[in-house]
Amino acid sequence: MNQKIFDNNWLIESGNEKDVVLISRIRLARNLKEFNFPNKATLSEKEKIIDELQNNLNFLKDKNFHLFKMEEFSSLERDVLHEKNLISKCHSENIEGTALILNNKLHLSTMVNEEDHLRIQVFGSGLDFTTIWQIADQFDDQIESEVEYAFSNKWGYLTSCPTNVGTALRASVMCHLPALVLSDRINEVLGAVGKFGLTVRGVFGEGSGSAGELFQISNQVTLGYSEKEIIDNLKSIILQIIREERRTRLYLVNKNYDKLKDNVLRSLGILKYAHSLKENEALNFLSKVKFGLDSGLIEEEINKNAFSELIFKIRTAHLQLNNYNNKEQLNIKRAELIRNSL
Amino acid sequence: MNQKIFDNNWLIESGNEKDVVLISRIRLARNLKEFNFPNKATLSEKEKIIDELQNNLNFLKDKNFHLFKMEEFSSLERDVLHEKNLISKCHSENIEGTALILNNKLHLSTMVNEEDHLRIQVFGSGLDFTTIWQIADQFDDQIESEVEYAFSNKWGYLTSCPTNVGTALRASVMCHLPALVLSDRINEVLGAVGKFGLTVRGVFGEGSGSAGELFQISNQVTLGYSEKEIIDNLKSIILQIIREERRTRLYLVNKNYDKLKDNVLRSLGILKYAHSLKENEALNFLSKVKFGLDSGLIEEEINKNAFSELIFKIRTAHLQLNNYNNKEQLNIKRAELIRNSL
Numbered sequence: 090m091n092q093k094i095f096d097n098n099w100l101i102e103s104g105n106e107k108d109v110v111l112i113s114r115i116r117l118a119r120n121l122k123e124f125n126f127p128n129k130a131t132l133s134e135k136e137k138i139i140d141e142l143q144n145n146l147n148f149l150k151d152k153n154f155h156l157f158k159m160e161e162f163s164s165l166e167r168d169v170l171h172e173k174n175l176i177s178k179c180h181s182e183n184i185e186g187t188a189l190i191l192n193n194k195l196h197l198s199t200m201v202n203e204e205d206h207l208r209i210q211v212f213g214s215g216l217d218f219t220t221i222w223q224i225a226d227q228f229d230d231q232i233e234s235e236v237e238y239a240f241s242n243k244w245g246y247l248t249s250c251p252t253n254v255g256t257a258l259r260a261s262v263m264c265h266l267p268a269l270v271l272s273d274r275i276n277e278v279l280g281a282v283g284k285f286g287l288t289v290r291g292v293f294g295e296g297s298g299s300a301g302e303l304f305q306i307s308n309q310v311t312l313g314y315s316e317k318e319i320i321d322n323l324k325s326i327i328l329q330i331i332r333e334e335r336r337t338r339l340y341l342v343n344k345n346y347d348k349l350k351d352n353v354l355r356s357l358g359i360l361k362y363a364h365s366l367k368e369n370e371a372l373n374f375l376s377k378v379k380f381g382l383d384s385g386l387i388e389e390e391i392n393k394n395a396f397s398e399l400i401f402k403i404r405t406a407h408l409q410l411n412n413y414n415n416k417e418q419l420n421i422k423r424a425e426l427i428r429n430s431l
Numbered sequence: 432m433n434q435k436i437f438d439n440n441w442l443i444e445s446g447n448e449k450d451v452v453l454i455s456r457i458r459l460a461r462n463l464k465e466f467n468f469p470n471k472a473t474l475s476e477k478e479k480i481i482d483e484l485q486n487n488l489n490f491l492k493d494k495n496f497h498l499f500k501m502e503e504f505s506s507l508e509r510d511v512l513h514e515k516n517l518i519s520k521c522h523s524e525n526i527e528g529t530a531l532i533l534n535n536k537l538h539l540s541t542m543v544n545e546e547d548h549l550r551i552q553v554f555g556s557g558l559d560f561t562t563i564w565q566i567a568d569q570f571d572d573q574i575e576s577e578v579e580y581a582f583s584n585k586w587g588y589l590t591s592c593p594t595n596v597g598t599a600l601r602a603s604v605m606c607h608l609p610a611l612v613l614s615d616r617i618n619e620v621l622g623a624v625g626k627f628g629l630t631v632r633g634v635f636g637e638g639s640g641s642a643g644e645l646f647q648i649s650n651q652v653t654l655g656y657s658e659k660e661i662i663d664n665l666k667s668i669i670l671q672i673i674r675e676e677r678r679t680r681l682y683l684v685n686k687n688y689d690k691l692k693d694n695v696l697r698s699l700g701i702l703k704y705a706h707s708l709k710e711n712e713a714l715n716f717l718s719k720v721k722f723g724l725d726s727g728l729i730e731e732e733i734n735k736n737a738f739s740e741l742i743f744k745i746r747t748a749h750l751q752l753n754n755y756n757n758k759e760q761l762n763i764k765r766a767e768l769i770r771n772s773l
């Protein structure tokens with residue numbers, strides 16, 4: 090696979106509230122009526138599904154779309170796709186009878202034969218479900234016009250796992266919540282989120298101690314609500330979290346102006362000068378710098394979008410694509426990439 | 432006293448080996464024959480001594496020299512003079528019947544009625560006893576031509592404390608020894624120094640844990656050797672320490688290139704960006720940056736002399752001269768001064 094594709098911007102640059110929301114994502118699970126679900130399907134059945142898609146989906150003849158069999162990718166390329174969230178860990182490991190449909194810009198991806206026959210995903214920057222839902226919905230209709238989905242009038246879209254049945258829609262946002270973490274209010278606020286049918290996890294690493302103070306919040310319930318209701322519910326909770334994070338930032342900045350200013354500026358100084366940076370360490374300094382920029386503590390002109398790009402580009406597999414394999418070399422390359430980006 | 436005087440460069444800029452030796456100093460203790468030593472003298476006797484000097488020393492009529500009574504200085508100004516090493520702690524505190532003779536450039540100072548009637552000091556940057564000894568010797572001769580010293584053919588120059596008798600000469604250097612500290616060899620090397628009649632102390636704080644990895648090394652013995660022998664002995668030991676420090680730097684840089692480069696560059700990044708810096712913390716980062724510059728780990732163009740200026744300018748009394756009295760304000764002002772200097 091051409092390495093250039095990995096440099097593409099895989100986020101639609103249209104969203105808002107970018108001081109708190111980095112990425113919005115919509116995922117739809119779909120299955121083809123005539124085939125067993127992937128967990129029951131044999132390898133030859135899975136290959137037949139891929140052929141079926143290849144033959145029937147007209148948009149694959151379009152230059153903007155590609156269907157790749159997973160075995161076409163090197164192990165490193167699969168890791169990069171996983172780091173970009175374009176595929177799941179599981180999909181990066183199971184390469185027999187699996188495939189990936191990507192558009193050129195990478196913001197629209199579809200895993201083939203992961204847990205379901207099709208897992209359609211759309212990614213946008215900032216809070217932006219209007220745009221990405223429109224893209225996902227349109228893409229879904231396009232596929233449905235060419236293949237027959239497993240659908241029940243009672244249950245909606247049928248899926249391998251019953252928790253996805255119904256709309257089979259999962260909407261999620263990646264949020265940057267440094268003030269809630271710093272003020273030790275993160276567990277309280279994120280705990281409350283569960284009561285509204287949402288789930289939270291750290292983006293890098295497990296639990297609330299997420300590196301970079303990044304959290305992914307998504308809906309848990311897919312059945313009994315329309316797509317619009319699910320998205321609107323998520324959006325309204327996210328807006329409350331945004332308000333809470335912003336209020337806490339103001340409070341902290343007022344209370345500890347000099348200390349926080351010092352902390353974020355030192356982080357910037359280290360990112361601008363370090364010779365070597367480990368992944369988690371880099372994420373944490375980037376998080377501090379983004380907080381400093383968004384809260385006005387850092388006045389220097391720095392491209393704010395650098396942050397959402399860097400949190401992916403500095404990850405190990407992304408760096409390894411450039412042939413830096415020794416661990417210390419990776420840390421050095423990571424520091425260089427950050428210095429050049431800021 | 433005009434604040435401008437404190438901004439003067441009090442080091443003669445002529446020495447060598449500046450990667451290791453920051454400052455050379457020579458101190459001569461002298462007493463006037465006709466008066467009790469200061470520890471026995473009454474206040475009126477001390478005042479008489481000051482008058483005697485004021486009347487007899489012709490060079491004091493010269494614009495380049497000033498005799499200040501210590502009580503003319505504010506407490507803060509005395510702290511600044513002490514931070515510059517121009518006066519002792521004791522001299523900054525006892526302001527009755529004491530005085531200070533300074534030349535305009537501040538590299539030549541004489542405490543009057545400290546432990547001895549006269550304590551002449553000359554300061555130069557780098558290793559440079561030739562120049563500063565010449566200045567001290569000439570200045571001493573000039574005074575001796577106008578007042579009569581307490582001198583014994585058997586003991587040499589007589590002093591309040593018997594350990595100074597003889598030449599009454601103390602020569603010292605302030606050395607930057609980061610590699611010997613980092614490699615845990617500092618105590619071994621400095622311990623050996625004692626066997627050659629020298630003593631060592633941390634410049635800031637006590638013991639070998641000196642902030643900024645700065646050490647002052649001076650002769651202990653003043654009797655039984657000529658001035659030239661004392662200086663030559665000190666110089667030959669210092670040259671060995673310089674060699675040892677340089678060898679250790681090379682060794683460490685070869686062994687831990689990336690780790691050290693990262694460490695010194697992060698220190699530079701913090702100094703260039705921090706909003707607030709405590710005194711010891713600033714000294715330690717400055718020490719790392721100087722080490723980085725001297726060992727080639729930092730390639731950026733930075734004024735190397737900034738280091739020997741900054742280690743004094745960032746000290747508390749120096750900063751307070753500019754009316755920053757609140758402790759946090761001082762730290763912020765310190766960080767600003769360093770950012771602007773680098």
